[in-house]
Amino acid sequence: MAEKYSREMVEVISKNLHRQQDLGKVPVLDVRNLGIDFGGLTAVDGFNMTIGPTEISGLIGPNGAGKTTIFNLLTSVYQPTRGSILVNGINTKGMTTAKVNRLGVARTFQNIRLFTDMTALENVKVGMHNSIKCGFISSLLRLPPYFKAEKEANKRAMELLDFMGLADVADTKAGSLPYGVQRRLEIVRALATNPSIILLDEPAAGMNPTETEELMHQIRRIRDTFQIAIFLIEHDMNLVMNVCEGIVVVNYGRIIAKGTPEQIKNDPAVIEAYLGKKEEE
Amino acid sequence: MSFLQYLINGISIGAVYAIIALGYTMVYGIAKMLNFAHGDVIMVGAYISFSATNYLGVPAVLSIFIAMAVCTILGIIIEGLAYKPLRGTSSLAVLITAIGVSYFLQNAAQLIWGATPKNFTSIVTSAPISLFGGQLTITGEVIITIVASAVIMLALHFFTTKTKIGKAMRAVSEDRDAAQLMGINVNRTISTTFAIGSALAAIAGVLLCSTVPTLQPTTGSMPGIRAFTAAVFGGIGSIPGAMLGGILLGVIETFSKAYLSSQFSDAIVFLVLIIVLLVKPAGLLGKQVQEKV
Amino acid sequence: MRIKNDRKTQLTNFLTYALVIVAFVILQYMSEGKMLTKSMQGYLIPICVYIVLAVSLNLVVGISGELSLGHAGFMGVGAFTGVIIAGIFRDTIDNEILRLALSMVCGGVLAGVAGFVVGIPVLRLRGDYLAIVTLAFGEILKNIFGNLYVGKDINGIQFAFSSEAIKLAEGGKMILKGPMGAAGIKKIATFPVAFVLILITLFVVLNLINSKEGRAIKAIRDNRIAAESVGINVTAFKLKAFVTSAFLAGMAGALFALNYSSVNASQFNFNTSINILVFVVLGGMGNILGSIISTTVLYLVPELLRELQDYRMIIYAIVLIVVMLVTWSPKVKQMIQVVQVRIKDLFKKKDKKGGSVNG
Numbered sequence: 001m002a003e004k005y006s007r008e009m010v011e012v013i014s015k016n017l018h019r020q021q022d023l024g025k026v027p028v029l030d031v032r033n034l035g036i037d038f039g040g041l042t043a044v045d046g047f048n049m050t051i052g053p054t055e056i057s058g059l060i061g062p063n064g065a066g067k068t069t070i071f072n073l074l075t076s077v078y079q080p081t082r083g084s085i086l087v088n089g090i091n092t093k094g095m096t097t098a099k100v101n102r103l104g105v106a107r108t109f110q111n112i113r114l115f116t117d118m119t120a121l122e123n124v125k126v127g128m129h130n131s132i133k134c135g136f137i138s139s140l141l142r143l144p145p146y147f148k149a150e151k152e153a154n155k156r157a158m159e160l161l162d163f164m165g166l167a168d169v170a171d172t173k174a175g176s177l178p179y180g181v182q183r184r185l186e187i188v189r190a191l192a193t194n195p196s197i198i199l200l201d202e203p204a205a206g207m208n209p210t211e212t213e214e215l216m217h218q219i220r221r222i223r224d225t226f227q228i229a230i231f232l233i234e235h236d237m238n239l240v241m242n243v244c245e246g247i248v249v250v251n252y253g254r255i256i257a258k259g260t261p262e263q264i265k266n267d268p269a270v271i272e273a274y275l276g277k278k279e280e281e
Numbered sequence: 282m283s284f285l286q287y288l289i290n291g292i293s294i295g296a297v298y299a300i301i302a303l304g305y306t307m308v309y310g311i312a313k314m315l316n317f318a319h320g321d322v323i324m325v326g327a328y329i330s331f332s333a334t335n336y337l338g339v340p341a342v343l344s345i346f347i348a349m350a351v352c353t354i355l356g357i358i359i360e361g362l363a364y365k366p367l368r369g370t371s372s373l374a375v376l377i378t379a380i381g382v383s384y385f386l387q388n389a390a391q392l393i394w395g396a397t398p399k400n401f402t403s404i405v406t407s408a409p410i411s412l413f414g415g416q417l418t419i420t421g422e423v424i425i426t427i428v429a430s431a432v433i434m435l436a437l438h439f440f441t442t443k444t445k446i447g448k449a450m451r452a453v454s455e456d457r458d459a460a461q462l463m464g465i466n467v468n469r470t471i472s473t474t475f476a477i478g479s480a481l482a483a484i485a486g487v488l489l490c491s492t493v494p495t496l497q498p499t500t501g502s503m504p505g506i507r508a509f510t511a512a513v514f515g516g517i518g519s520i521p522g523a524m525l526g527g528i529l530l531g532v533i534e535t536f537s538k539a540y541l542s543s544q545f546s547d548a549i550v551f552l553v554l555i556i557v558l559l560v561k562p563a564g565l566l567g568k569q570v571q572e573k574v
Numbered sequence: 575m576r577i578k579n580d581r582k583t584q585l586t587n588f589l590t591y592a593l594v595i596v597a598f599v600i601l602q603y604m605s606e607g608k609m610l611t612k613s614m615q616g617y618l619i620p621i622c623v624y625i626v627l628a629v630s631l632n633l634v635v636g637i638s639g640e641l642s643l644g645h646a647g648f649m650g651v652g653a654f655t656g657v658i659i660a661g662i663f664r665d666t667i668d669n670e671i672l673r674l675a676l677s678m679v680c681g682g683v684l685a686g687v688a689g690f691v692v693g694i695p696v697l698r699l700r701g702d703y704l705a706i707v708t709l710a711f712g713e714i715l716k717n718i719f720g721n722l723y724v725g726k727d728i729n730g731i732q733f734a735f736s737s738e739a740i741k742l743a744e745g746g747k748m749i750l751k752g753p754m755g756a757a758g759i760k761k762i763a764t765f766p767v768a769f770v771l772i773l774i775t776l777f778v779v780l781n782l783i784n785s786k787e788g789r790a791i792k793a794i795r796d797n798r799i800a801a802e803s804v805g806i807n808v809t810a811f812k813l814k815a816f817v818t819s820a821f822l823a824g825m826a827g828a829l830f831a832l833n834y835s836s837v838n839a840s841q842f843n844f845n846t847s848i849n850i851l852v853f854v855v856l857g858g859m860g861n862i863l864g865s866i867i868s869t870t871v872l873y874l875v876p877e878l879l880r881e882l883q884d885y886r887m888i889i890y891a892i893v894l895i896v897v898m899l900v901t902w903s904p905k906v907k908q909m910i911q912v913v914q915v916r917i918k919d920l921f922k923k924k925d926k927k928g929g930s931v932n933g
Contacts, residue, residue, distance in 0.1 A: 075803060077799070077802075096802065096807070097799075097802035098805045098806055098807050098808070099805075101803060101805035106803070106804065109799075109803075113797045113799060113800035113803075114796075114797070115793045115796040115797055115800065116796060116797075117792070118789070118793070118796065119579050121579070122579070122789060125786070125789055126789050126790065126793040126801070126804060129789070129790055129804060129805060129806055130805045132786045134785075136814070139781060139785030140778060140782060141781070146785065153786075189804060190804070193805055315702060315705070363895055363899070366899055366903040366904075366906065367898070367899065367902050369904070370903070370904065371902065373859070374855070374898055374902040376641075377851070377856070377894070377898055378895055378898040378899070380848055381891050381892075381894035381898060382891075382895065384887060384888075385891035385892065385895065387887075388884075388887040388888040388891060391887075392884055392885070392888065506844060509706070510706065510710065513702075513706045544721045545718075545721065547713055547714070547716075547717040548713070548714040548718060551713050551714050551717075552710075552714060554706070554707070555695065555707055555711070558699060558703055559698070562698070562703060563703075564703075
């Protein structure tokens with residue numbers, strides 16, 4: 001059930017967003033006062049943010065600030081202790097990770113989690129699982145719908161691989177691909193689920209400068225082609241500042257700054273979190 | 282009064298399970314493998330003790346020590362020949378190898394001692410104690426078993442918390458790689474664990490056969506499975522858990538035979554196990570480990 | 575569009591079917607021509623049964639990646655259901671093949687139901703805990719049908735957990751007698767039916783593996799968290815594999831029981847489950863053709879060693895351990911590789927002498 005869109009929320013979004021086309025639309029992700037405790041230890045607290053349907057946002061912060069924990073909350077890997085998460089206006093409370101994905105949230109992982117024993121193509125086809133329309137009986141008895149569905153799935157999977165420049169490795173086992181390629185394959189697999197938002201957990205980690213440069217173009221291209229939102233965690237400031245339209249900075253599980261790349265660059269709280277307090281000068 | 286009688290008998294049989302379960306749990310905790318041959322080491326221990334007393338005329342108490350020594354060596358050999366080469370590979374491969382070792386021990390025992398059951402003479406000679414005018418009888422075996430398991434439990438606790446090698450064992454069980462980096466000899470620690478587990482199995486074998494006197498090559502397999510269940514029940518990898526699991530299993534088994542149905546006692550025992558695991562997936566005293574995402 | 579990997583699987587599947595069919599044709603020809611020894615003749619159906627059991631267990635252990643130690647329990651459910659159904663319809667259905675088929679289907683369905691009931695709680699657990707609970711369920715199932723009494727008379731069928739509870743009218747017969755099991759079963763299992771069951775099993779398992787369901791199941795095995803993140807309902811797919819596997823095991827169990835004049839519960843114990851697991855692991859995880867070959871070989875090894883009498887099982891045990899060490903130990907693998915390289919070098923030198931330009 002989509003929540004009614006209040007004037008106040010539109011204002012919040014328009015303040016954060018820089019994309020005219022998102023104005024007045026239900027945010028793809030609407031997080032309110034989110035928090036989680038692990039046995040008395042508060043890992044994340046008071047996390048608020050909205051992401052418009054075609055916005056690219058970044059989540060940054062020092063190591064151990066709770067960034068991945070926030071991703072795990074957004075994808076229901078953990079159930080929040082407090083607060084709520086609305087995906088396209090629907091509350092994900094109590095849902096499984098699989099259900100949240102079907103609502104439109106796809107993700108990649110910091111420590112790559114591919115199906116290493118399967119080929120790149122198969123990995124993408126697993127991602128397409130819920131859009132392949134073919135019943136259990138059809139596939140068991142190899143009825144015509146099975147062949148039709150498989151053919152379509154192969155075609156679409158190849159298109160997606162090609163989109164990220166991975167068509168050549170379609171038949172290669174995912175586990176034997178180079179690191180940078182694995183990262184991109186994870187993105188393709190996430191795209192294959194037809195998401196309305198993709199969460200990228202350190203997509204440039206382990207990539208060389210050329211690969212990172214290419215990734216930046218690809219991230220923008222994903223948004224422009226599929227018209228979806230992207231939310232990414234990244235330590236490469238060059239990438240974050242160049243690609244993201246809105247940035248959220250967290251430290252010790254709390255938001256310490258929000259704004260455009262320009263605002264974040266000059267925010268004293270952010271500088272302090274990253275470089276420590278300036279005592280002299 | 283019969284309630285008390287069943288309780289004591291249950292604790293006694295449970296104490297045997299507990300001693301066997303300790304072997305399972307220590308090996309699992311440290312080598313992360315299900316040693317299905319453990320039950321058969323029990324059988325070997327019982328046969329050694331039997332042979333020492335019957336063929337060599339060794340006193341019963343001394344025969345236990347001989348059995349322990351033989352089983353310790355056996356445990357180290359099994360570990361070194363069959364399990365060590367597979368360390369770090371698929372856990373299923375190790376499991377199947379353990380099954381192979383189990384077949385080997387059973388059939389070797391059959392070749393040496395024959396398939397016909399031997400009548401094991403109890404190592405306990407003291408007469409049963411009669412209480413409340415004969416309403417409650419406690420046999421010598423029951424007392425010895427319970428005392429022995431309590432002593433073993435305390436000794437193991439002391440060993441793992443106070444001694445250097447015991448601490449090394451706990452370190453290896455917690456994080457093998459880190460322990461290695463700290464200069465702990467992982468291979469030797471694992472061998473030691475097998476040695477201790479096998480020595481305990483010998484004691485368990487003698488105690489088991491003192492209570493249930495038929496000894497045959499398959500004597501160890503069912504108590505082995507029971508004890509394995511007990512170890513999981515208490516939380517596999519946990520020493521107090523194995524003790525608790527073993528005793529609870531023995532008591533549940535005795536009670537269900539006495540009060541519910543002797544026919545379905547197996548089903549009841551395993552049903553309780555399943556329910557416990559569904560409520561506490563890591564067993565009664567086990568640690569729940571969350572997978573890092 | 576041509577996808578290399580698909581072709582490879584298609585080829586392997588074709589080979590699997592071809593091998594089974596050719597083996598059947600040869601054996602059936604030899605069997606009809608009385609070219610097989612009596613004992614060989616007797617192994618045919620049990621080997622088929624164990625092939626079905628191994629292939630179906632491979633679906634759970636190899637493809638789904640869950641260690642199940644209770645497969646014999648499902649086999650037992652099928653066996654006893656089959657015996658009961660065959661006993662009930664002994665006089666009403668004259669066609670033996672039809673009666674056998676009905677018994678097998680009923681055995682499969684009931685085993686599938688058992689698999690569903692067991693699977694729901696069990697599949698929530700992971701790793702070794704799942705293994706111990708499947709073991710426990712296997713023992714519970716064995717315990718239940720080991721105490722089941724079934725009688726049949728003109729008034730109908732009676733079920734009970736004790737022999738006294740069954741009061742049969744004149745001319746009535748006991749089909750199942752608790753721990754004694756069933757005796758006086760009419761042997762209606764035939765080799766061609768066993769062969770058809772293998773074909774059905776291959777058809778179901780191979781088609782399942784190479785479909786979107788199979789991909790989902792393999793994905794869960796490879797990385798559960800990633801599979802969830804792409805919208806796959808983990809429990810549902812694990813359950814699908816588990817129930818399918820139990821169904822096939824039940825069919826095999828019914829066939830097994832109807833091949834002997836008597837069966838009892840202790841035949842479906844933990845050791846049987848373990849034996850099937852050994853077939854699967856030695857044949858290769860997820861490798862269906864491997865399961866078929868290893869089952870046949872491992873079933874025959876102890877039987878062919880029968881002349882060695884007391885030594886045969888000890889030899890079997892040693893073979894098992896050595897095979898595991900050779901196939902899995904990193905050190906041994908390294909040694910084999912070194913030897914392979916040396917042999918290759920030898921050939922290369924020879925080639926050079928012969929003036930070959932290949933290299």
